[in-house]
Amino acid sequence: MPRMNDLYSRWTAEVRRNSFVHAGERIGAAVSGGPDSVLLLDFLAQLSRDMGLQLSVVHFNHHLRGAESEADENFVRTLAARYGLPFYRGEARVAEEARRLRRNLEATARDLRYRYFLALVRQGKVDKVATAHTLDDQAETLLLHILRGTGTRGLGGIRSTLQNKIIRPFLAVTRAEIESEIVRRNLEFRVDSSNLDPRFRRNRVRMELLPMLEREYNPELKRLLSELAARSAEDEDFLEQQARERAGAWRLREAGCEKISRAALRNMPPALVRRVLRQMLQDVGAGLSGITHRHIEAVRHLAVSSQSGKRLELPHGTEARTEYEWLVLLPRSGNRKSLEFVYSVEIPGTITVREIGRRVDFKIIEPRDADKGYNAMEWPKLDPLKLPARLVFRNWRQGDRYCPLGFQKSVKVKELFQRQRIPLRERALWPVLDSEKGVVCARGFPAAAWAAAEKDSPKILAIRETNAA
Template sequence: MIFEKVQSTINKYNLIEEGDKIVLGLSGGPDSVCLLHILKRLKEQMNIEVYAAHLNHQIRGIEAQKDALYISRICEEMGITFFVKSINVPEYCDKHGLSVEEGARKLRYEMFEEIKKKTHSNKIAIGHNQNDQAETILMRIMRGTGLQGLRGIEYIRENGIIRPILDIDRIDIEKYCEQHNLNPRIDQTNLESIYTRNKIRLELIPYMKDNFNPNVIESIVRMSSSLRNDSDYIDHEANAKFEEVCKVNQDSVEINLQKYVNLHNAIKTRVLRKGIKQLLGDTNFVDQKHIEDVMELENENKIDKKITLPRGMFAYRRKNIIILTTKEIVNEEIEFCYNIPSNGFIKLKELNLIMETQTMSIDRYRSIKIDKTSKGFDFNKIKGGIIVRNRKQGDKIKLAGGSKKIKELFIDLKIPREDRCKIPIITDEEGIMCVGDNRISENYKIDSNTKEVLKVSFKKL
């Protein structure tokens, strides 16, 4: 019965195909031993290769050594090639600031990947069962998960991890092991309420069964299956929108804000997660709070803001885009300073611009067509020589409402921080005459008394 049910799961989710090479994570407990036996039965039927991988965490002393001996014996009896590795997990976790659970999991999966590469395998099989599924969902609920977390453990992942016995109850797995005389090892730490998962398994779920629903595990898994279908649909829509609004580069993902801001929040969060996944390979340790922080960057008052995300990632808000990147953006200040003739032109090579000047009568100035790339100043109000330069700290300009710092003007005009050093500022000996083609100082404007005009034009090279 269990064998057939596992076959059904394998076929439904296309977990195993003919000719696959599979690395099985073999702890020696009922779940992994049951899966080992089932894969052995499928070995000839589906023409697959199976390799067993066991990690001694050096936590349980002599019991851990007995686990390794048991695995050696059962694999030899079944004709399964096996690998055993021993790592001092507590020492590793202390060194890297990880909990024992986190560190052990990380090291296990690193070992699986190492053996997968060594054996030229394409799949990694893990013995998670239906009870593990329910426990995982409850853990995520207590952490405040969203729809993605309520999907529970996936049957198959993009990196080739498969879970063929995820639909099987733990009691049925134990019966299967007894029926086939497999005599799996029992990790006594699983019977102690020392970890969150153990407390859920040993205390919370039994309490829920006794007081609310004897079939609570099946109910939780059924809910997860239903939500997975809804999540798959939203993910499909989000993937399509991702292609529309995002540009993927080697070290960054650029999100077009004009297209992004009108999306539903459910799509926005998935677009961001997909962008992060493009750069990191997964979204581990990126919580919903981090996603919400990035979403806030779409507000106009967040232009030029930066957010530091987990795992060396950054999010930057620019005028029209949000940038997700693994490279910190350091803005290089461009410096330039040129004397300006009253008639002639100069090349601003740093800005790739040509600046042309002409001095003319007010009558001629009024008779010619002036485009937005040109500015006119009352020539007689200019004091001394004229220069064009980049901004400097403390710069101010006289506007209709009074003096304003150039920094504040840039913020008001929503000029991205990295572009501010590229705005040409024209000054005489007494003050700033204009800031690019954005603002002219009140002190140099043409009025009814103007007789001569200095016309300044900027043209791109």
């Protein structure tokens, strides 16, 4: 093996300073077959002897270049055998998947590749996967972000670690240093022909824009862009932490939804509000793929300026709503009809409403027992002698109306929802007791005047609602 040299010494110092790896860890080296990843594997093999790392080789076949892709995989497999290391391979028909999803080819390839890397960690085959992103990759990425239009988050570029499961220990190494070192070590590698294809924007940035900027404006541009990314990432991490701490007391998690006080958002600086909203979208399970600055600004405007009842559809089936003094982020409802329910009621009797996970008991009690806990879920007291023989327990429907006790005329149940500030997402499955004579009552609201129990009612129908077992 080659003796230790300046580049390897600097690299190992960088690895130890950033705690990329620890003694005894299982590290998967992501090797495409190109010079960057081949040198990373050689460096890691040398480092593994010093630190007792358990090294393996990881390859992902994108099936984008036909026989060339197969040759890359065979080359990496042979390379792993030469080092005496375990070989893990994943694959995906990236072009087909990109067409199916109507997404950018490069972004689809990256997502599928990283999904495989993280799966290896979850399966316990490796503790971390190391990729060979370089300082040049960082500069190219930052320029692409700027050209696309980015905020301060995008200025952070490629992070040195991802979820502490993906590490990028070559980010301080230039491509020129790698090319020189790989020649010095006499290492074989593959050339990816797609890296020369000018149809890809990244290739044009690498082959045309960056050289022109270095030649005409600043020969140190790559290093400066890399330093800008590092500083921006540090600033962004601080602001993210501030946003999480500032919003923590005001955020609620309810039934798969994320809620936050709109008043709290109004009192925060816009820079923190944007980060709070991104964190909420991440936590609700939507992720941030496809979420742009315009989406975040639209949600921020909805939260701080709109009246209650407004909604906004976001990518990946997510919805933002204003519900009185709350902003709610939630998965968008699918076909609600599939969740509708109708149950026949026998008195006395019990039904289990699977759609809302509730057990509902209908019990005839003495008037003196009416206040002993039977109406814990806010169902009104009814006179069983006034009720028709056929009763049904169902979810609320548009147009439901009745005349509640104490009202002069009938009102829509929707109006009662509005008066009590029942959140929109809860209304579709709100339970109603119905009959051939009309609506008898709804949870939380007075009984219909004709069905309500009176002081001289000999018996009371009590409705008790509890969690289903």
